[in-house]
Amino acid sequence: MTTLPKPRQPELKTALPGPKTAAIMERDARHLSTSYMRPYPFVPDHGEGVWLTDVDGNTMLDFFAGIAVSTTGHAHPHVVKAVQEQITRFTHVCLTDYPQEITTSLAERMVRHIEKPGEKWRVFFGNSGAEAVEAAVKLARNHTRRSHIISTIGSFHGRTYGAITLTGSKTKYKRGFGPLLPNVSHVPYPNPFRPPLGATADTCAQAVIDHIEGLFQTVLPADEVAAIIVEPMQGEGGYIVPPADFLPKLRALCDAHGILLIFDEVQAGMGRTGKMYSFQHFNVQPDIVTVAKGIASGMPISAMLAKESVMTWPVGSHGSTYGGNPVAAAAAHATLDLLEGVVKHPGCGASLMANARDVGAYILSELRTMQTEFPCLGDVRGEGLFIGLEFVTPDGRPDGKLRDEASLAMFERGLLNLDCGEAVIRISPPLILTREDAATGLEIMRETLRALR
Ligand SMILES: Cc1ncc(COP(=O)(O)O)c(C=O)c1O
Structure with a gap:
């Protein structure tokens, strides 16, 4: 019997933030523009595909792609070349x-x-x-x-x-x-x-x-x-x-x-x-x-x-x-x-656009199922890998406080994510995200929401 390889998981080697991250965050706070936002302590060292490793060696799953930028993931060999x-x-x-x-x-x-x-x-x-x-x-x-x-x-x-x-x-x-x-x-x-x-x-x-x-x-x-x-x-x-x-x-x-x-x-x-x-x-x-x-x-x-x-x-x-x-x-x-799709990325079908449709539809349908377990997910919306998750209070108002808590707790479990709007977490990963890696991210979201309940 062949066993399928276990999907890759985030690897957290230090408590967050790790010592090198904390030191750079402190220098950053002293010397860089006071206008910069820092939603949570993350300092990248290198990336590979949908995975980013911080300066302390903690590897995290990237669900925001540097604000919808890193379309082909990190250090894609075709782009690097x-x-x-x-x-x-x-x-x-x-x-x-x-x-x-x-x-x-x-x-x-x-x-x-x-x-x-x-x-x-x-x-x-x-x-x-x-x-x-x-x-x-x-x-x-x-x-x-x-x-x-x-x-x-x-x-x-x-x-x-x-x-x-x-x-x-x-x-x-x-x-x-x-x-x-x-x-x-x-x-x-x-x-x-x-x-x-x-x-x-x-x-x-x-x-x-x-x-x-x-x-x-x-x-x-x-x-x-x-x-x-x-x-x-x-x-x-x-x-x-x-x-x-x-x-x-x-x-x-x-x-x-x-x-x-x-x-x-x-x-x-x-x-x-x-x-x-x-x-x-x-x-x-x-x-x-x-x-x-x-x-x-x-x-x-x-x-x-x-x-x-x-x-x-x-x-x-x-x-x-x-x-x-x-x-x-x-x-x-x-x-x-x-x-x-002139150049194919392994595991992503005909093209990255096709992959965005396929994996996006999968994530949306999983999130809609999650909504039944977690009423705080007031709205799940999007198209392809442009997906928003709106957090609401029991009476349906935008719940920015819960969103912020969820965003931080997801990060602490190794899922890089970013807020937008009043109470929304955006899911805008690299378009090379596979269903397997998407499932890993969704499981982290589920665990986070259970823990926050
Ligand atoms: C729709 C839209 N237009 C314009 C911009 C500005 O882009 P930049 O930050 O590269 O100037 C952004 C950035 O988030 C955006 O989302």
């Missing part, structure tokens, strides 16, 4: 001034996932999500010669001045930083679990559209609005999937008023939801798309993609010294190889 090869050729010349084949082919490859018949798209490369968002807003204003931007409550678009103005998730990002960008309004996001505007899960999409139309009649002339920016699935706001009719209705509203539609795919994009872009679950086409995080397995690069008919800003009007860095572009190519 691509980076090594490029770095020995050249690391920088400056894409703003000279073309480089590696970014030309990356742009060609990225637009192939977006272009519909008869459409042409172009790409601007930056270094971070916020930069892609800034570029999107600048382009929208420049193209339409209108100034107003509409964003959503609960959204996160980054921390530079334009992006932070658009962000609508937490006031701490804005307090004391004003004045922010003028001419930005926020409207509710249709969260089916907590519908805004007195609506229900079924009616909240239309309620938000009516609300915007109401603004156009009273306080905000529609012909002064350049763009509406929205996360097709909201990330930092709580891993929220909107009702199926929301984005098509928003598209129709934009078309009726000559407004551009920007989809911020920085967190949900690049295969995480099981499709290349999360908006592709909704049969709707935007005018501008921003991507970053998952694009290059942790190498810093972002992109703002726009229809050719919209990307009309003149030569020299926008650029970036490092944007589209060739080493990061090589990592993006390697990441796309694995996402598309």
